[in-house]
Amino acid sequence: MYSVNPAPGAMHHESRSTASRTGFKTARHWFSMPLVPRGSNGCEVSVSESIMRDDVKTDPWWWEDAPRPAIDSTELPVHVDVLVVGSGYTGLHAAIQTARAGRSTLVLDAEALGWGCSARNGGQISTSIKPTYEELERLHGHDVAFGVRHTGIEALDFMDDFVRAEGIDCDFGRVGRFHGAHVPAQYEELARAIASQPKGLEVEAHMVPRAEQHREIGSDLYHGGVVYSRHAACHPAKYHLGLLRLAREAGATLVGGCRVDRIEAVSAGFHVTTPRGKVTARDVVVATNGYTGAVAGWQRRRVIPIGSYMIATEALDPALAREISPTRRVMSDSRKLVFYYRLCPQGRHMLFGGRVALKETDPRVSGPLLHASMSKIFPQLASTRITHTWNGFVAYTFDTLAHIGKQDGIHYAMGYCGSGVSMASYFGMRLGLKVLGSPEGKTAFDDLTFQTRPLYTGDPWFLAPAVMYYKLRDRLNI
Ligand SMILES: Cc1cc2nc3c(=O)[nH]c(=O)nc-3n(C[C@H](O)[C@H](O)[C@H](O)COP(=O)(O)OP(=O)(O)OC[C@H]3O[C@@H](n4cnc5c(N)ncnc54)[C@H](O)[C@@H]3O)c2cc1C
Numbered sequence: 001m002y003s004v005n006p007a008p009g010a011m012h013h014e015s016r017s018t019a020s021r022t023g024f025k026t027a028r029h030w031f032s033m034p035l036v037p038r039g040s041n042g043c044e045v046s047v048s049e050s051i052m053r054d055d056v057k058t059d060p061w062w063w064e065d066a067p068r069p070a071i072d073s074t075e076l077p078v079h080v081d082v083l084v085v086g087s088g089y090t091g092l093h094a095a096i097q098t099a100r101a102g103r104s105t106l107v108l109d110a111e112a113l114g115w116g117c118s119a120r121n122g123g124q125i126s127t128s129i130k131p132t133y134e135e136l137e138r139l140h141g142h143d144v145a146f147g148v149r150h151t152g153i154e155a156l157d158f159m160d161d162f163v164r165a166e167g168i169d170c171d172f173g174r175v176g177r178f179h180g181a182h183v184p185a186q187y188e189e190l191a192r193a194i195a196s197q198p199k200g201l202e203v204e205a206h207m208v209p210r211a212e213q214h215r216e217i218g219s220d221l222y223h224g225g226v227v228y229s230r231h232a233a234c235h236p237a238k239y240h241l242g243l244l245r246l247a248r249e250a251g252a253t254l255v256g257g258c259r260v261d262r263i264e265a266v267s268a269g270f271h272v273t274t275p276r277g278k279v280t281a282r283d284v285v286v287a288t289n290g291y292t293g294a295v296a297g298w299q300r301r302r303v304i305p306i307g308s309y310m311i312a313t314e315a316l317d318p319a320l321a322r323e324i325s326p327t328r329r330v331m332s333d334s335r336k337l338v339f340y341y342r343l344c345p346q347g348r349h350m351l352f353g354g355r356v357a358l359k360e361t362d363p364r365v366s367g368p369l370l371h372a373s374m375s376k377i378f379p380q381l382a383s384t385r386i387t388h389t390w391n392g393f394v395a396y397t398f399d400t401l402a403h404i405g406k407q408d409g410i411h412y413a414m415g416y417c418g419s420g421v422s423m424a425s426y427f428g429m430r431l432g433l434k435v436l437g438s439p440e441g442k443t444a445f446d447d448l449t450f451q452t453r454p455l456y457t458g459d460p461w462f463l464a465p466a467v468m469y470y471k472l473r474d475r476l477n478i
Contacts (some may be wrong), residue, residue, distance in 0.1 A: 017413030044079040051371050052386045058363045061312035061351060061388040066237035068112035071257035076277050080106045082435055083272050083281035085260045086116035089424035090245040090413050091287035097432025099250035107252055110259035113244060116291055119237035120392035121421060122340050122353050125332040126177060126231045128419040130400040133198045149201050155426035159172035168242030168464035170234045176329040177231035180222030186334040187224045194226060217331060218323040219377045229342045233330050235345050236421060239478060260295050261343045265409055283435050286412040298407050300458035302450045303395040303415050309366040310353035312388040321347050324378055336470035350381060358464040363389040390410025403450040404431060404443055411435055
């Protein structure tokens with residue numbers, strides 16, 4: 001059964017039972033269907049709920065080591081210099097900058113602090129820009145294309161330096177990524193892209209032919225792949241706890257369980273309404289990404305909330321874990337509907353993520369489907385059970401780029417298109433500097449138009465057909 005998803009202001013979910021009760025399969029019904037994985041013979045792979053342990057949890061596995069702080073009844077200040085909506089990486093990095101510069105800073109989150117993507121993600125850190133240099137150059141010219149692509153590299157370096165300099169204990173490491181080619185043509189495409197990297201935008205990478213891929217991954221599914229040796233991994237929820245500590249030490253007030261309902265411009269700045277009282281703020285930062293709701297209507301019409309789903313498995317036998325991931329790199333593949341996976345920082349549990357339903361679904365439904373997809377890549381894990389299954393909402397944009405700026409006097413950064421660990425950190429930091437009026441707040445993204453589409457209000461009705469289209473392309477290997 002589907003259930004109502006916890007995402008505030010995001011998507012509503014219908015019961016699958018409506019269509020089955022009437023016996024009439026509507027288009028809606030088809031779009032609600034899970035994407036049952038197929039084996040190499042084209043037959044559907046069996047999906048069984050018993051693969052989930054009886055005590056399966058629907059909170060992220062990461063929260064076992066780094067639980068979310070309890071919601072307390074901290075009284076809100078009446079006036080602050082800076083009010084930040086959203087306590088993920090974007091909001092906290094912005095708050096660290098403004099609080100360190102002496103601005104009274106209040107961070108509010110509708111849920112527990114870090115409840116959003118920032119403590120739910122896969123902890124894989126790449127250079128994060130979706131469009132290629134060529135695509136960007138065609139649309140925006142060399143300077144913007146170069147600047148935008150370079151920002152992805154800078155963001156990863158920024159996070160690396162920040163974590164070390166601030167002593168954040170979050171298992172950060174430049175472990176590298178193995179990116180598997182799901183069809184031979186993709187191997188050729190990856191090799192071409194590596195060989196023709198634009199000058200100044202080169203990232204360290206080498207091809208791994210199929211005959212040698214067991215060096216990287218215990219799977220025969222891929223047709224070789226590429227290793228990006230400087231990509232990184234971290235424990236995302238520990239990283240988030242580290243940021244909470246820094247924001248607090250800088251003097252920021254952090255309040256969970258306090259939803260912002262309204263932001264109203266007044267002569268002194270903004271009146272911000274919450275169920276726990278009103279606050280006047282000179283500056284407001286909106287850092288709500290895939291959970292952006294009506295409180296930020298202009299931004300909501302520009303981001304496309306999309307659910308991403310993950311599972312964690314029981315502890316693996318050490319020899320099996322070594323066989324699956326001999327190098328302990330993070331892993332992903334060249335499908336349009338990408339699967340991303342890795343061992344946990346201690347190398348014992350598999351953490352596997354992706355998209356397995358056309359419409360948003362309950363993690364108890366997505367869990368066994370993800371497991372079936374995982375077992376297609378690693379048949380060795382077919383009987384390894386799931387201990388945790390969870391989801392979160394990322395924010396896509398119409399140009400597949402993140403955006404940062406100021407609208408109606410309100411600062412915002414969002415739209416990381418599923419790759420936000422380093423980018424949200426970097427944009428949050430720049431956003432904080434922008435609030436301070438520092439020239440250091442400038443980014444290569446500042447003049448890009450944050451696009452919307454006619455009649456789009458924030459409810460992505462087109463998602464199911466789009467997912468179906470991409471699924472079909474993956475199935476046809478095109
Ligand atoms: C399952 C999953 C796996 C992912 N894997 C990766 C990965 O491996 N690598 C990678 O780079 N990226 C990954 N991402 C994406 C990455 O986690 C996000 O891009 C990033 O964390 C966004 O940070 P943020 O601070 O902008 O938003 P979030 O961390 O989502 O924070 C937004 C916050 O705003 C709050 N909020 C919303 N509305 C209100 C309101 N009205 N009042 C108060 N608070 C409000 C929400 O409660 C939420 O806590 C993944 C995401 C998911 C869901």
